Amino acid sequence: MKPIEAVNDFVVKFANVNGSGSASANELFAKCILRMGVPVSPRNIFPSNIQGLPTWYEVRVSEAGWLGRRGGYDLLVAMNPQTWDEDVAGLAPGGYLFYDNSKPLAKSKFRDDVSVIGVPLTDIANQTWDDARQRQLFKNIMYLGALSVLLGIERDVIVQLIGEQYKGKQALLEPNVHALDLGRGYAEQQLQPIGLKIERRDNVGDRIFVDGNSAAALGMVYGGATVCAWYPITPSSSLAEAFQKYCAKLRVDPETGKHRYAIVQAEDEIASIGIVTGAGWNGARAFTATSGPGISLMNEIIGLAYFAEIPVTIVDVQRGGPSTGMPTRTQQSDVAFCAHASHGDTSHVLLFPEDPHECFEFAATALDLADRLQTPVFVMSDLDIGMNHRLCKPFEWDESRRYDRGKVLTAEQLEAGVPFGRYRDVDGDGIPYRTWPGTHPTRGSFFTRGTSKNADARYSENGEDYIENMRRLQRKFETARSLLPQPVVHEAPHSTRHGAIYFGSTSPSMAEAIVKLDADGVHVDALRVRGYPFADSVREFIDAHDTVFVVEQNRDAQLRSLLIEQFEVDPARLVPVLHYDGTPITARFIARVIGERMGVADVTRMRSGKVA
Amino acid sequence: MTYLPKPKLHHPSLQKNRVGFTRRDYEGAISTLCAGCGHDSISAAIIQACWELDIEPHRVAKLSGIGCSSKTPTYFLGQSHGFNTVHGRMPSVLTGANLANRELLYLGVSGDGDSASIGIGQFVHAIRRGVDMVYIVENNGVYGLTKGQFSATADQGSKSKKGAVNTDAPVDMVGMALQLGASFVARGFSGDKQQLVPILKAAMTHTGAAFVDVISPCVAFNNHPGSTKSYDYVREHNHALCRMDFIPPRVEITVDSHPPGEVREVRQHDGSMLRLRKLPDSHDTGDRVAAMNYLHECQARGEIVTGLLYVDPEAPDLHAHLDTAPVAFNRLAEPELCPGAAALARINAGLR
Numbered sequence: 001m002k003p004i005e006a007v008n009d010f011v012v013k014f015a016n017v018n019g020s021g022s023a024s025a026n027e028l029f030a031k032c033i034l035r036m037g038v039p040v041s042p043r044n045i046f047p048s049n050i051q052g053l054p055t056w057y058e059v060r061v062s063e064a065g066w067l068g069r070r071g072g073y074d075l076l077v078a079m080n081p082q083t084w085d086e087d088v089a090g091l092a093p094g095g096y097l098f099y100d101n102s103k104p105l106a107k108s109k110f111r112d113d114v115s116v117i118g119v120p121l122t123d124i125a126n127q128t129w130d131d132a133r134q135r136q137l138f139k140n141i142m143y144l145g146a147l148s149v150l151l152g153i154e155r156d157v158i159v160q161l162i163g164e165q166y167k168g169k170q171a172l173l174e175p176n177v178h179a180l181d182l183g184r185g186y187a188e189q190q191l192q193p194i195g196l197k198i199e200r201r202d203n204v205g206d207r208i209f210v211d212g213n214s215a216a217a218l219g220m221v222y223g224g225a226t227v228c229a230w231y232p233i234t235p236s237s238s239l240a241e242a243f244q245k246y247c248a249k250l251r252v253d254p255e256t257g258k259h260r261y262a263i264v265q266a267e268d269e270i271a272s273i274g275i276v277t278g279a280g281w282n283g284a285r286a287f288t289a290t291s292g293p294g295i296s297l298m299n300e301i302i303g304l305a306y307f308a309e310i311p312v313t314i315v316d317v318q319r320g321g322p323s324t325g326m327p328t329r330t331q332q333s334d335v336a337f338c339a340h341a342s343h344g345d346t347s348h349v350l351l352f353p354e355d356p357h358e359c360f361e362f363a364a365t366a367l368d369l370a371d372r373l374q375t376p377v378f379v380m381s382d383l384d385i386g387m388n389h390r391l392c393k394p395f396e397w398d399e400s401r402r403y404d405r406g407k408v409l410t411a412e413q414l415e416a417g418v419p420f421g422r423y424r425d426v427d428g429d430g431i432p433y434r435t436w437p438g439t440h441p442t443r444g445s446f447f448t449r450g451t452s453k454n455a456d457a458r459y460s461e462n463g464e465d466y467i468e469n470m471r472r473l474q475r476k477f478e479t480a481r482s483l484l485p486q487p488v489v490h491e492a493p494h495s496t497r498h499g500a501i502y503f504g505s506t507s508p509s510m511a512e513a514i515v516k517l518d519a520d521g522v523h524v525d526a527l528r529v530r531g532y533p534f535a536d537s538v539r540e541f542i543d544a545h546d547t548v549f550v551v552e553q554n555r556d557a558q559l560r561s562l563l564i565e566q567f568e569v570d571p572a573r574l575v576p577v578l579h580y581d582g583t584p585i586t587a588r589f590i591a592r593v594i595g596e597r598m599g600v601a602d603v604t605r606m607r608s609g610k611v612a
Numbered sequence: 613m614t615y616l617p618k619p620k621l622h623h624p625s626l627q628k629n630r631v632g633f634t635r636r637d638y639e640g641a642i643s644t645l646c647a648g649c650g651h652d653s654i655s656a657a658i659i660q661a662c663w664e665l666d667i668e669p670h671r672v673a674k675l676s677g678i679g680c681s682s683k684t685p686t687y688f689l690g691q692s693h694g695f696n697t698v699h700g701r702m703p704s705v706l707t708g709a710n711l712a713n714r715e716l717l718y719l720g721v722s723g724d725g726d727s728a729s730i731g732i733g734q735f736v737h738a739i740r741r742g743v744d745m746v747y748i749v750e751n752n753g754v755y756g757l758t759k760g761q762f763s764a765t766a767d768q769g770s771k772s773k774k775g776a777v778n779t780d781a782p783v784d785m786v787g788m789a790l791q792l793g794a795s796f797v798a799r800g801f802s803g804d805k806q807q808l809v810p811i812l813k814a815a816m817t818h819t820g821a822a823f824v825d826v827i828s829p830c831v832a833f834n835n836h837p838g839s840t841k842s843y844d845y846v847r848e849h850n851h852a853l854c855r856m857d858f859i860p861p862r863v864e865i866t867v868d869s870h871p872p873g874e875v876r877e878v879r880q881h882d883g884s885m886l887r888l889r890k891l892p893d894s895h896d897t898g899d900r901v902a903a904m905n906y907l908h909e910c911q912a913r914g915e916i917v918t919g920l921l922y923v924d925p926e927a928p929d930l931h932a933h934l935d936t937a938p939v940a941f942n943r944l945a946e947p948e949l950c951p952g953a954a955a956l957a958r959i960n961a962g963l964r
Binding site for chain 2: 034204206207208209210218221222224226227229250251253256257258259260261262263264266267268270271272273274275276277278279280281282283284286300301304308394395396397398399402403435436437438439440441442445446447448449450451459
């Protein structure tokens with residue numbers, strides 16, 4: 001078997017033990033390549049555990065800029081004896097197996113069709129450091145050093161990054177650089193060059209490298225959220241924690257040191273959504289971040305906020321369900337659930353960010369939409385976007401942008417005699433006017449309730465009042481369609497009767513799959529949905545194609561169901577392409593399934609992984 | 613309940629308070645509860661307390677859960693914003709409202725089903741966070757709207773109207789509030805307005821989590837022999853801890869005419885004074901442990917202790933814990949909230 005040869009286009013998989021300190025070394029590896037101008041896309045694959053269980057970090061290096069998960073790996077850094085067998089078995093034929101050869105391993109543990117690279121990491125570490133923790137941590141930096149020589153990663157780049165990481169902590173900087181050079185020295189003297197290479201390019205541009213949860217948290221800061229209530233749950237906890245971190249830097253009154261934010265770690269998700277609802281009712285911008293099980297608990301109050309018309313922003317960082325499901329794996333399986341969360345006739349606004357850039361943007365947009373529409377708004381992120389660093393466009397903020405606080409009557413307006421009835425449809429768009437508590441001594445007060453009421457917010461069990469209110473809520477939902485982020489369409493180079501609809505974290509793999517399909521003569525127009533209820537242009541897109549593939553990461557074709565429900569299109573024209581094993585969808589998968597459906601003869605070639 | 617609408621006109625000679633409102637201005641819609649319901653007396657006490665405290669009605673937000681008690685905010689303070697939330701979740705919604713605007717007075721009205729059963733978790737956590745609020749539990753030991761099931765505060769051995777005996781141990785919300793760190797804990801009786809009004813006034817002027825349990829007999833389902841929440845039973849077993857006078861901040865405190873030892877004065881954060889005329893055997897209201905002991909001793913004797921059990925006039929509230937700016941968050945806008953494009957450019961630079 002000929003060893004794989006590739007420049008700036010391969011996948012490295014690190015197999016580590018959770019809690020061994022490997023994460024920072026691995027992240028450093030990814031960043032070094034970025035600093036050399038070559039796009040990378042790393043993914044954590046981790047168990048629901050703090051210490052001891054296996055964890056993996058996959059780095060896709062792609063000069064072409066493909067950021068979706070590729071599938072397969074060409075270089076394995078096997079640092080976990082527990083998972084050795086399965087890790088080695090998964091390595092691509094012709095690939096490279098990098099391991100710690102301090103202890104001899106039986107020949108049967110290896111494969112004939114891969115190149116084996118042994119470095120006595122433990123031996124060197126034991127000779128160099130006395131402290132057990134140091135031995136462990138610096139072993140990670142040592143393998144980074146050895147890999148940098150094998151792959152051609154510039155030493156200066158790594159040293160600079162270590163310097164940035166340990167800025168002001170000279171005591172930590174020096175031993176790290178020493179460990180790096182130990183690894184490099186061994187590789188330079190003892191190891192043969194390999195077929196995988198990193199070469200400097202200029203393909204990163206001004207893009208930033210950040211995880212979606214941090215981005216969404218920052219979007220909440222920029223969007224003016226002052227109240228955050230949350231309950232710890234993977235994969236969303238880091239969002240609330242990032243909000244705390246950003247607020248501590250950006251939201252403290254410079255003169256008094258007082259906080260212009262309030263964060264409550266609530267006793268459960270019911271209290272989280274209750275706090276957010278109370279704050280929204282009282283005129284503060286508020287949000288919660290959670291995942292599917294949290295949404296399950298929040299359902300009753302989500303219905304209250306819908307019916308009582310209270311601005312609420314919810315970030316759902318989706319994971320595998322149902323029940324506890326796969327807490328550390330990714331899915332898009334809360335879509336239908338969130339669209340109609342709570343009992344009774346409810347419909348909710350959903351936004352689908354594709355990457356951290358849109359997590360930032362949509363977080364701020366969701367706060368505006370919630371205020372404008374006086375309703376819960378969901379930002380449908382997922383673990384793949386939320387918990388992995390992703391290369392994306394830098395965050396943008398237009399200084400002239402103003403918060404849209406929606407239809408709120410002021411004390412001056414009430415004083416001037418502007419008539420007020422909480423649930424009257426004054427403007428014909430279904431959106432009523434509201435007042436905040438404490439506004440005016442004698443005008444504008446009303447009683448908020450989840451039971452039926454008339455247009456002036458008075459308790460009513462009259463069926464006509466109820467129907468009028470429910471119809472107005474429908475009109476409001478119609479209004480939402482034009483206010484949401486509009487779909488993004490990618491037209492195939494040749495006119496085609498085939499289309500594909502996708503959303504969220506499927507985006508990078510979809511882009512890659514489409515290019516691949518084009519190259520194979522299979523032309524598909526693609527539309528990325530960014531909001532629900534769907535824009536009219538989604539209907540037009542479906543109408544313009546005979547067959548539309550709906551690509552999503554769940555079992556039940558949930559987005560497809562919503563499309564059929566909203567547009568009443570013939571279900572036969574919407575062909576589901578479903579990936580839901582908990583790993584991020586790949587271009588290979590999408591191209592293969594679409595190719596098969598369209599009767600492409602060359603399916604075998606796609607299956608082999610040589611495409612995309 | 614009555615179907616007669618309330619007249620909107622006031623008698624011109626009705627007395628006005630310092631902010632220009634008559635007692636009638638603090639009323640709400642006509643109650644739809646049963647005639648004689650203890651809850652209506654509590655609503656009347658709230659109206660009285662707010663009027664006497666010269667509170668502007670629109671500076672109050674009243675929140676409730678679900679149940680008979682939670683319907684009552686419609687029947688008082690018609691000029692205030694109200695929020696009838698979902699069952700057992702008033703505490704979290706109130707917490708959020710309070711975070712959004714710390715400048716209003718928050719009345720949380722709940723019942724024993726709402727707070728001791730479905731919402732006990734929210735009760736617990738709102739109290740332990742020290743949310744600045746008056747948390748009133750209108751406690752009748754029974755589910756009224758669903759017609760007479762026992763609630764979690766029903767005493768062991770007490771009988772339902774249909775004759776069933778409650779075998780579960782009761783939840784004592786006063787004991788829990790003390791243990792959870794409420795900085796103001798009192799119990800009242802809907803049949804004793806003279807005691808209840810000063811308690812409510814003191815609670816409303818208190819900063820921090822003020823918990824007031826009010827025994828409020830249910831005339832329809834829990835006012836029979838064998839009930840321990842009936843008017844007769846509570847009157848017979850009421851052990852009033854002390855008589856309290858509430859003295860507002862602007863009133864000059866005159867030299868105390870009572871002999872020392874019998875009167876304890878507590879100055880609250882807003883400058884108001886609580887003058888407590890103690891009974892001979894009562895405990896020190898500044899001592900949380902003593903309050904818990906005293907409560908349990910009375911309970912063991914079969915007495916229902918009422919009055920102010922504990923107050924810490926200097927306790928920090930949730931806003932103090934969170935170190936929030938002394939401003940209503942709903943008034944903050946872009947200049948205070950948005951860090952701007954230059955800061956974002958620096959953040960972007962740090963992510964490359």
